[in-house]
Amino acid sequence: MIKHEERLAGVNPRLVEVVKLAASICPIDIYVLEGVRTMERQRELFKAGKSKTLNSRHLTGDAVDLWDGKNWHAAYFLPIITAMNKAAQQLGVKVTGGYSWGWDSPHWQIEK
Structure with a gap:
């Protein structure tokens, strides 16, 4: 199940499709923390x-x-990582998870 699905507003529809499929196969709830950000918000996070x-x-x-x-x-992100990678593969959408960088487990981005 997706919690705070409204936070997916404005997100690339293909990425939203991956998140929704992942939520349907993930054994735990998936909370959407953040989707689209303003530059002001990005500056706050950077600072x-x-x-x-x-x-x-x-x-x-x-x-x-x-x-x-x-x-x-980081270990608690494993069910989400597994579900997101499986959903992306099933849908033929290339995504990158921030866990692969070793420091940003919540982050997922679509590759163009």
Whole structure:
């Protein structure tokens, strides 16, 4: 199940499709933390050290941040990672998860 699905408004429809399919196959709820961001919000996150760039894919609607709603430890993202990768593969959509960078487990972006 998706929690806070309204936060997917404005996100690339192909990425939304992946998130929705992932939520249908994931054994845990998926919380949408953030989809589209304003530049002001991006600057806040950058200044706080929560983002490493001002050129985030969130600005164009090509990224989402997902969470289990309970724990920030990287291991707890595994069910979401598995479901997102499976859903993307089934739909033929190339996505990158921030976990692959070693520091941004909630982040998912669609590749163009």
